[in-house]
Amino acid sequence: MFVPLSKPDLTDLEKRYVLDVLESDRLSMGSKLKQFEELFCVTLHSKYAVAMHSGTGALHVGVKALALQQGDEVITSPFSFIASSNCLVFEKVRPVFVDIEPRTLNIDPAKIEKAITSKTRAVLIVHVFGQPCAMDEIEFLCSKYGLPLLEDACEAIGAEWKGKKAGTFGRAGVFSFYPNKQITTGEGGMLVTGDPEIYHLACSLRNQGREPGSEFLEHHYIGYNYRMTEMQAALGLAQLQRLEEILRKRALAAERYRDLIAGYQVPVSTLSRAGEGKPSWFVFIVVLPERSRRAAIEGYLRDKGIQSRPYFPPIHLQKCYRELFSYREGDFPVCEKMAARTLALPFYTRITPGEQEYVIAHLKRAIEGV
Numbered sequence: 001m002f003v004p005l006s007k008p009d010l011t012d013l014e015k016r017y018v019l020d021v022l023e024s025d026r027l028s029m030g031s032k033l034k035q036f037e038e039l040f041c042v043t044l045h046s047k048y049a050v051a052m053h054s055g056t057g058a059l060h061v062g063v064k065a066l067a068l069q070q071g072d073e074v075i076t077s078p079f080s081f082i083a084s085s086n087c088l089v090f091e092k093v094r095p096v097f098v099d100i101e102p103r104t105l106n107i108d109p110a111k112i113e114k115a116i117t118s119k120t121r122a123v124l125i126v127h128v129f130g131q132p133c134a135m136d137e138i139e140f141l142c143s144k145y146g147l148p149l150l151e152d153a154c155e156a157i158g159a160e161w162k163g164k165k166a167g168t169f170g171r172a173g174v175f176s177f178y179p180n181k182q183i184t185t186g187e188g189g190m191l192v193t194g195d196p197e198i199y200h201l202a203c204s205l206r207n208q209g210r211e212p213g214s215e216f217l218e219h220h221y222i223g224y225n226y227r228m229t230e231m232q233a234a235l236g237l238a239q240l241q242r243l244e245e246i247l248r249k250r251a252l253a254a255e256r257y258r259d260l261i262a263g264y265q266v267p268v269s270t271l272s273r274a275g276e277g278k279p280s281w282f283v284f285i286v287v288l289p290e291r292s293r294r295a296a297i298e299g300y301l302r303d304k305g306i307q308s309r310p311y312f313p314p315i316h317l318q319k320c321y322r323e324l325f326s327y328r329e330g331d332f333p334v335c336e337k338m339a340a341r342t343l344a345l346p347f348y349t350r351i352t353p354g355e356q357e358y359v360i361a362h363l364k365r366a367i368e369g370v
């Protein structure tokens with residue numbers, strides 16, 4: 001049996017929408033983009049949504065919208081996909097990492113206050129693996145210090161905190177539609193905001209700095225080409241129409257994993273959600289027992305046709321961050337300790353109970369035998 005780490009879930013609906021585009025003459029900035037953005041607003045209860053070519057691009061535009069200066073500091077998490085803090089570095093802003101909570105692997109709100117300095121200009125949170133951050137404390141701190149909040153919700157479409165959607169708490173929130181995400185456009189991203197100025201700036205920056213109604217070769221800002229194609233938007237529209245079904249199936253699959261882990265008495269822990277958060281399942285992570293030989297476990301699973309991956313290595317220990325900011329081992333001990341023990345198991349919308357049982361049975365053998 002081969003069980004991949006992830007795979008997209010595409011149906012005839014996606015194929016039909018993409019073919020519609022290919023049969024039209026409009027391949028960029030057309031009606032599919034508009035429909036995708038409109039449905040995104042409705043789904044997320046957001047005022048505005050701007051689709052872009054990637055989550056990274058959307059996050060870059062979100063950082064630009066805060067008008068930060070070289071040398072400014074932004075508080076963020078070291079336990080994330082590297083793009084979340086790279087977007088700060090793009091703008092010569094310093095990512096100031098704050099250690100994480102071991103239970104959810106999200107930024108620890110109790111440690112934020114100590115990291116605030118006279119140069120702090122914003123807080124960029126990441127709802128890691130689709131588990132929403134503890135928004136009460138984070139919103140309280142942001143308003144106490146007058147700091148704008150940016151949300152990297154790339155892994156958290158549909159996640160909620162007290163009924164409010166992840167990505168809609170901050171000045172702007174961003175999503176990704178890379179193929180391993182809950183819904184995909186191949187490559188793609190979305191910025192949501194309730195602020196009309198950020199909305200207009202994002203529309204302009206994505207489209208070479210053009211303004212609405214301006215001439216094709218008239219540019220108000222130094223912009224980018226961060227546009228999403230109509231083919232991608234068509235794919236995204238169909239996926240978004242199926243979001244409820246997709247998230248329901250993923251939640252069931254996560255539940256089955258938990259039941260199997262309990263049933264087989266596998267000595268791993270899973271993430272527990274914070275307070276009143278409702279997760280959106282991006283990946284399924286297990287925390288291995290302390291001092292496990294993770295590489296050997298991964299190798300054992302690979303021999304059985306099961307893909308797994310250590311998720312995430314701490315950002316501050318990546319070569320480029322050590323060199324740029326002199327971060328070292330020991331700087332964020334909880335992050336480092338957890339990052340050494342996390343393993344992502346195969347997880348996708350159409351994973352079958354048989355595949356999951358196969359994974360867990362072998363995970364147990366791998367942990368006990370190696």
Ligand SMILES: *Cc1c(COP(=O)(O)O)cnc(C)c1O
Nearest residue numbers: 054055056081083084154176178
């Ligand atoms: C996927 C992801 C991104 C980047 O999205 P792309 O669409 O791949 O550019 C950023 N942040 C996090 C947390 C992600 O998981």
